[in-house]
Every structure is written in structure tokens, then in C-alpha cells.
Amino acid sequence: MKNKISLSVVTALCLTTLSLNAYEMKPVGFKAMGMGGTGVASTRGSLSGYYNPALLRFSDYTAEFSANLGLRLRDSNVIDNVDTLNKIDFETTMDNIATGTTTATDRANIINAQNTLNKIGTNNAFMLSATPSLTAQMSDALAIGVYANLDVGLRLNIDTNHLDLIFDTGSGATGYQYFNPNDGSYTDSDLATYQSSSLEYAINSNNGLTYIQVDTMALVETPISYAEAFEKANGTYSLGISLKPMNLVTSSQKVNLGKSSSQADSDEATYETTYKPTIGLDLGFAYVPRDSGVTFGLVGKNINSPKFKVDKSNTGITEAYKIDPFFRAGVSMSVLDDNAEFAFDVDLQKSDTLILGEETQNIGAGLEFHPSSWFSFRVGAMQDIASEKFDDGTILTTGIGFGLKWAQIDLSAMASTKSGEYDGQTIPRYTALNLSLVSRWGDGYNKKIPEGQEEAHDYENDDSLTFEEKRRLQKDAQRAQDELDKEVK
Template sequence: MKKIKSLAALGAASLFVANPTWAAGTWAEARSDAMGGTGVASGSYGSGALINPALLAKAQEEDSFTVILPSVGAQITDKDNLQDQIDDISDKVDNYEDVIDSLTLQQIITNPTGSLNLLQGAAGDLAGELEDLRGKTAQAKAGAGISVSIPNNVLSLAFVTKAYAHGRVSSSIDQQDIDYLRGIENSDTVATGVAIDAATNGSDAITRNLNSTASGRAAIVSDYGVAMAKQFDLGGVPVSVGITPKLQKTWLYNYTTSIYTYNSDDWNSSRYRNDDTGFNVDAGFAADFGENWTVGLSGQNLISRDIDTKDIRITNGRTGETKSYKDTYQISPLVTAGAAWHNDLITLSADGDLTETKGFKSEEDSQFVGVGAEVRPLSWFAVRAGYRADVKGNDSNVFTGGVGFAPFNRVHIDLMGLYGEDETWGAGAQLSMTF
């Protein structure tokens, strides 16, 4: 779980090092994230390169060169408290191995009761942890973005770099591990045989009978593109269209190993990591109806790409069978529609995904809807709130909120936070400047 959190942070931090939205889409933008993850119609022209490239063309005469440097966000769901569970099972494994390694034939003969009590207690503790850990998962998401937007009456441009990361840790508990450990705990005869075997042949005689695994999957996708947008007048209706061709690089992590030797430091090993580079494109549309209504449509990653993780093979010490662990990360079109009502004081927004949000094939798809509001009581201060839900019920529903500060209308600081079911929480921040 620690490494999942590190990978989530890496998805944001990687924009600032030699390598490489976290909410409902593939972007992080603190204002929109605070408003329930909406922004397809309600986003500003400066954030258009991250959310909907068509918004780039909606700059007003007073708007100027805008830089977002950066926007970052992260979200963690750990309803089963898996982080502490893994720490606990590591302690139990260490204790179990220490007991096994300390056994000697002389000790078993001279103090059989004491030796068996230690072994049976350690085996029972470890079996209890395995039972409690069975079926539990934890996941994290993160995103970051940098953009430089240049409004123009002929063709608005923006240079954009963004990254989003998604990670998940799960366990696969072998029932025979639990049965084996409970057998030691509950039978003096079995415990004596195991103790003699361990004292004679070493702890490998025990651990080869334990075959539960832990799997960590993570993906980091980074985009490098140039957004272009143009506004047209169609029957008196201002209509904007935009497109972002981009280079896309993906890093995949498939850390699958015995749960008894799980080490978060091994996540980044080349044995479990591979990468892929390709081309993709985002596109968008926005239209203004009267002074107060805007509707929008965005399409992210319009070119589908399926990328396989590395194939990790683990041999079952009990049966000698080798099992393959492999997954496929799906980059697929995500189309979102949005509408917004706005005046000088308030903005109300609603977005809904028309397609599913995909990830690893081993995971369930999601489809998000969100609503949000922004109130601007002062020219330099804004308060925001919203709600986002997964209509498929596979991701956590969350409440969002945040504030924005814009001293002198030159420097913009936006902060957001979220909290939802299944112990889900997150935060984000954004710094932007206009010149």
C-alpha cells in the first residue's frame, strides 16, 4: 500500500523529472474537481487544455496568456484498512519464521510443551491474519497537469503535459494455507511433526507449504500535446471546437509475489515493470446559449490502446504447479457531456460520462456523473462544492469542496478536498498565473 501511494504521487511528480485526472476522467484541475469533477462546460479557457480543448476558444477580450504550474490531485480508497493489514501480516510472518528458525531437536525433546505452544500460537496468529485479509483491496489514483494557454481570435493554442496514475493492491489467500496453519494450531501431533521437520530440514520445510499471493497493479499514463481551438458563429450561437493531438507514454507495474515475501521496495523492479509509447488525441465541443447557458462535449483518448503487463510466473511450493499472472491496461475513448448555468455570482454545473471509464481488465468499469456549484462573493474569492457518483456502483461516491483565491486577478490559487464512502479521501491544489 505504501508503494501504491508512492506511485500515485509519482504520477504527479513525474511531470517535473526526467520521466513522466484523477477523478472521473484523465485530468486533475482543482477548481473543477472541487465542483464534483465537472468542467466540460463550466471550465475556464485556461483549464481547457486539461479538460475540454474547445474551452480554449472561449477566452474573453480581457483574458491573456495563462500558465497552470501545476495542478495536482490524489485520491485513496482503503475501506478494508489494507495498509495496516499488510503491516500486521508481515509482523506475523516474521514471528512465525523466528519461532521456526529457533526450533532444535534438543529443544523439542527437552521442552516439548514450550516448543509446541510457541509454534501453535504463531501458526494460529498467522492463520487469523490470512482469514482477515482474504478478499480485501485498496486503490489509489493521482493526476497532475501543466499547461500554457495562448488565446487568439484566429486560433487559440495551448501546450499541455498531464499524467494520471491508478494503482490497486489485492490479496489472493489460499485456503489450504489456513487449513495447514490451523492444523498446526489445533493438533499436538501435527505440530510435533512440523516442528521435527523444521528442526531437521530448516524453515523451508514449512514455508513451501504456504502459497498465498499479493498482487499490486499500477499504471501511469503521461500525455504531451498541443491543443488547438477555434470559435465559430452558427446562426447567432457561438460554437467552439478543439483538438489535442498528443504523444502518450504508459508505464505498467505488475508486482505479484508470495504474500509472505511481499516488499513494497520491489515494486519498481524492472522484473515487474514495462512501458509503451504511442499516439492519441482528445477533442471537444462547446456552445453558448444566451448569456447564462453553456453546453459541452469532450472526448478523451479517442484512439483505443490495450497494453499488456509483464507476465509474472509463480511456482506453488506445495504442488509444483507454475501459475501465470498477467493483466491488460485499457486506454479507451471517454466521452463526457456537460452543461453549466452561470452569472457574475454563481456557476452551476453537471457532467455525465456517456462511455465507461476503463482500466485493468481484471477490474470493473465505472461511469461517473457529477454536479457542482461555485459561489463568488468577492472578485478574488470563490467557494465550491459538489458530488460525484459512479452509476455502476464500482467506485466510491464522494462529496467534494474547495476554495479559490485570485489576488489582483493575476495569481490564482485553488484548493480542493473530497471524502466519500469506503474510507475514500483525497486532496488537490493548483497554481495558475495570467500575464
């Protein structure tokens, strides 16, 4: 018993670093993460295949390539309490209890540990996520990407009815002793009491009383995206589609709190299920009213409810895994003579998470300032309006991109207003970071054409130009005309 609790803390922390798996529509890439998670009406270019393939027709550049790595940590009632348990010298304390040489400090530590375990109970959750991706936009109609959604969900299940220090001394049915941490006394106990209230019994037995639930899921998508635009009297409509081969691996296990981290890690493959690849379908819609800087967007992800059939399972799972459709809407608006953009997104439904019974539904807003092709700055905010376990508060976001147009570095960060503490360090309940390398080619923000050129050619009726080329030229011509008007005034 003396090393069970201390090992449980180590096991929990090690598993969160060795398992990276799960799926939900998380903020991905450089622009969205800095703008409150928005993207359905504002993320154009190479990442359109993830947010809304219809936005390809409104891309700001002829071609764009990006490599992205995002990491996210989300905590509810775990970090603070694990920190408290780590600060208690369990091994020495339990040695002293076993030898009958406890001190006042030992007794205080045990009482603190029991109170902390009672506080944890079952109302807790911890998630660690990674969202690496490689994306390429080859034209104003075609893009391809590889997106990985990798998560681990961890929950401590503490049976608060089994926190008494009753030990099995190995002397048969009567060989049980109860330790009272209030006065340091020992009294005889029995098997029935041991089974009904002992912390040692709850930890050591395989009866599902006190354990760590670890669920993982790795989903890799490779969307091939295409968009087509339609010009009407009231504006431009765009429809986009993403066909995406999908691969899935999951695992689920209950880790005994008394098991060492090395044992738990070596057992991980035993709980893994690999599924056969399948095909998912995303559809996107975008609308830009004529003579406006507003874009409306709507995306439906996995609208065909892709189903994964089991390929290999070490746990006997035979049931197929299905991902339900998910819908999100958004709006964006260019402001400040197209030097900035405002965006707003809302999930139109709740979606499940890797934590059993936990749902999420996000709303977010953000602003990007992009005065030139070599610099951009973003701020935003996001909030989960459906979560019951995670109490993040408002999640604040920011990002900055800089460098040559064809070789830029982009950094983004998200942090919640509510935080916990571990090892003396304050850690936001929700923390996310993203690093991107971006290369863009062709027209971009604020690319001016020579004065008067807008009058030298009728772009609207030039059939040799594509829709996107017309849009770029008209946009740049209007900017140049506005600047000329200012000079005249």
C-alpha cells in the first residue's frame, strides 16, 4: 500500500505525455488560432480544406503552402489536486504508518491526501491534444492537406466511499487494521469493513472503484478540396467539397492507481483498436454580397457520417466507429480599407468529446490587422458554452505573422482567463500554442496596380480571366482609385 498513491500520480502524468489521440473540430493553423478559433468565413487559402472548402474561390493568394504544429492542454480539477498530492511525501508517510512511528506531520499529510482525493471524486478531466498539418493550395479552386487530430483524455475516478486507511495485514479474515490519522491510533477491523471503505482495497482490486480512465483517439484526414463560384446579380456564391481519406486508431483502458508508469506504458498496445480506412465528405458554402466586404460561410463536416470498420482489436471490439455530421457557421468583414478583417464563428450544435458524457460548443470572434503582405497581427476570444466539466472562462487568443511573403513564420497562442497551479507555476485551464511556416505566391493584401490601369481594361467582361483573377483586379483597382481620390482631395 505504501507506494500505491505516489505511483498513481506519476502514472497519470506520464500517460498524458505518452498518449496523443482524439477528434473534435479544434482551432487549427495560424490564422484561426489567433482569431478566437474563427475560420468558416475567414480562413482562405491552403487551410480552406479544413474550415470551409468554398473559401478557396476567395483566396488572397494564387498559391499557399503551410506546415503547422498546434498543441493544446485543457484541465478541470486535476492539475491543482495532483500538485497537492505530489507535494505530500507518501512513501515515507506510509512507511511510518506501517511501522507505527507516525509523526504529527505524517498524520497531517494523510488527512490532506484524503481531503484532496475526496475533492477530486469523479468531477475532473484532463485533455492533451496535438494538431499537426501540412497544407497546399495550388490554385483558386484546388487544395490538398494532411490533418491529424491527436488527443488523450484522462479522468481520475476516485471512489469517495473508499478513503479509510484500513490495511490487509495478511493474517486471514481477522488480519485487518484501521489507522486513525487524527490521533495516530490503530484498531482492529474486519473483511467486510475493509471491502466497503478501504482506500487500499479500492486501489488494489480490479472492481472498478478507484482508477485512471485513459481514452485515446488518433484521426488522420487527407482532404482533397475543390470549389466553384457562381456570379449573380446580388453577389458571388461559392460551393466547395472536400473528399478525405480517413484513418483511425483508438484505445481505452482503466489504469490501476497502484500500477507503475512503466507497467502502464508497456500495456498500452493491449488496449488499442485499429480501424479500416474510410472516406469522409465535407461540404462548404460561401456568399459575398455584391459591393461589400462581407463573407458569409457555412460548413458541414463529415456529412456522410463516415463509418470505420474494425481491422484489428486487442480488446475484442467488433462494433464499427461512426463520426456524426457537424455544422458551423461564420461571417467575416473587411474593414479599414481592407487592412483588417473581423470574423465571428458559432457551432450550430453540441459535439461529443473524448471525455465520456462531456460535450462542447464554441463561439468565437477575432480581428486580424494585415497592412502588408509581410506582417499580420491577430486578437480574439472564444468560449465553450456547452461544457459541464471544463470551466475555462473566456479563452483569449492572439497571433503574429512576419517575414517575406514566400517565407513567413507565424505564432499563435490561446489562454483561458481561469487557471490552476502546478509546482508553483500558474497554468491556464485552457492553453494552446501553434507554430506555422507559411509560403505564399501571387497576389496578396494591398497589392496596388498602376494608376489608371483600372480604366484601361474591362475586367468584368474579359472571358479570358478566371473569376478569382477578376475579383483580385477589381479589388486592387478600387483601392488604387480610392487612394487617387484621396490625393485629389
